[in-house]
Amino acid sequence: MDKTAECKLVLDTAVLAGKIMLQSGAEIHRVEDTIHRILKVSGMKTAEAFVMPTGLIVTLDDPHMDSMTVVKRIKTRGTNLSRIAEVNDISRRFCSGNISLEEAFHSLKHMKQYTYTALQKYIAQIMVAFFFAVLLGGTRWDAVGAGAAGIGMVLILYLGRKIGLNDFFQLLLASAVIAVVAYLAAENPYQTIQMDIVIIAAIMPIVPGAAITTAVRDTMQGDYVAGGAKALEAFVSAAAIAAGVSFGMILTGVM
Template sequence: MDNQTIKQLLNTGILAGKIMMESGSEMYRIQDTIERILRKGGLSQPEVFLTPTGIFVTARDIFYIKMAEVHHSAINLEKVTKVNALSRQFSDNQISLDELQNGLRDINSNTSDFPLWLKLLGAFVISCTLMILFIGKYDWFDFFQAGFIGLFGYLVFNYLNNVVEIQFISEFIASVLIALAAIGLRQLNLINNLNYLIIGSVMPLVPGVALTNALRDLIAGHLISGLARMVAGTLSALAIGGGIAVVLRFLL
């Protein structure tokens, strides 16, 4: 295998892994995808080392090592699905290495996120339905109020996350505003139970996917990434709970 092909293979594996990591995939899935690409490309003993902020790829029978820094992480499972599909097509000889690399670049550049209106609709549905689920009884009087406050809180979080780019601050401020809005509705006698309303409204902010992936990474043996993601998820939960607690402590 010539040096140019080896470099292209490493670059393609790195690109696939970086897209998946930035889209919120589990570490073991990223490692499996990169190793599958490298083995199919002709590297018999690939070596892949992953951290939450970096990817290192090489093989025992070559003298090259490729690394990439991961600056941010979000949840976009559509990208993860598309990368998995492309890597399997490459493994089944349906596409060439050039087609795989071009396809990954297209996924990285042209795969759009869900529109904001759809995210807000999801936040509305999650807030009012999970309120019913967690309290264990039907509270129809607070049903729509929980949905609208959850929608409002997620809108604030989404805006601040794009401006501040520090997720914990965005979650704290959004949870503070959710608690203030809930207290305001209670002062106007528009809700029955303040606690039920807040429980449902903060659900769109809870990092459920991140915590689930952290646990799966720990089970799969990726201790560094699992612990790092678990700490990040815990800090998010503390930010959300802290914002609610501050408002309730000083206004009630």
């Protein structure tokens, strides 16, 4: 492999690693550090990476050859700590010489996208709602109500993804359904169920806690643009949840 082709593959490997980490919810400084570590292997005089929550720009330049720049737009983001750890492991093994450049690129290219299936995630969300009701001091019937609200929530999230609804409206509708189910559970004549505990427990799986944590860590690292963007994203998600619960309570006549 000639020098130009090797540098191009190094650049593609670094960009792919950065893309996977951004899509998985990694902090900006962690993404930039991983990209820089991979780019150093090329031996080029200039290796720069500019990373934002919605995209990245990576450049390699040297007096003896033409510069190469890649711009990658990141359209989908989530939280997947397993993929972040796997990318980190691959980059460290490559930089230490334990695997070749081709092996590193192949490993990133064919990395398993999801650690768990969608069904497993939905079941976990329902179980989180169920057990949070217990954690909040609710009775077993409160937990059952929260589990039922969790089922309604995951159904809305599933249908929203199927029809391509954006994240804001998915969260808004899911929260509204949670409030409606909580009201119906509380109104049943057979068991006493606390509506507030059901609602709080059921929204826990969709509260943007990881996004808030990432925003704080990026801000503490001096990445104010990235930190502000993450904080705004978390605020919009929280606003959608609050608006959805309020809308559901208005529909049921509680408010």
